Amino acid sequence: MKKPDKKHKKVLTPADYEQQIGELTEHLQRLQAEFENYKKRAASERAEMMDMAKVSVLTELLPALDNFDRAAAHLPEELADNNWAKGMQYVGQQIWDIFENIGVHKFQSLGEHFDPQRHEALEYIQSDQPADTVVEELTPGYEINGRVVRPATVKVSKNSNDENNEGENL
Numbered sequence: 001m002k003k004p005d006k007k008h009k010k011v012l013t014p015a016d017y018e019q020q021i022g023e024l025t026e027h028l029q030r031l032q033a034e035f036e037n038y039k040k041r042a043a044s045e046r047a048e049m050m051d052m053a054k055v056s057v058l059t060e061l062l063p064a065l066d067n068f069d070r071a072a073a074h075l076p077e078e079l080a081d082n083n084w085a086k087g088m089q090y091v092g093q094q095i096w097d098i099f100e101n102i103g104v105h106k107f108q109s110l111g112e113h114f115d116p117q118r119h120e121a122l123e124y125i126q127s128d129q130p131a132d133t134v135v136e137e138l139t140p141g142y143e144i145n146g147r148v149v150r151p152a153t154v155k156v157s158k159n160s161n162d163e164n165n166e167g168e169n170l
Helices: 015-071 083-103
Strands: 104-107 119-127 135-139 142-145 145-152 152-155
Touching: 015 083, 015 135, 015 142, 015 145, 119 135
Parallel strands: 119 152
Antiparallel strands: 104 142, 135 152, 142 145
């Protein structure tokens, strides 16, 4: 067996050790920062995926919820004290409570200035309201965490000078 040649082995000085420690410390700090950024990015991506899943499910449920609300709004007076009807109202309220808990909100449109990001105009009509004001809401709009899931379908006031386009459908 051959013994290692001691002539070619570099002797490290304390300054060399200090430099290596500094380099390794910097490398470790960079790795820690990269890992923290990765964790933040992964959490953000998970939150975005959850929002997309909520939007997908909500989009499917909204027509049924709209019909439920329409039916509840037309409850015959003679059924106002009916236990079954009261139970259905509680179920509707429970659904809304669940939606509120996951960040779903119905937004107000009536009287608001028309915003194509939040409203879908189905008709422009003559009104005593200023031009481009929502004067009737046909279906409500919904948002989740400030993001519009479904725009409200609305009727919008038009400029009174535009009388030849009365009741213009879009």
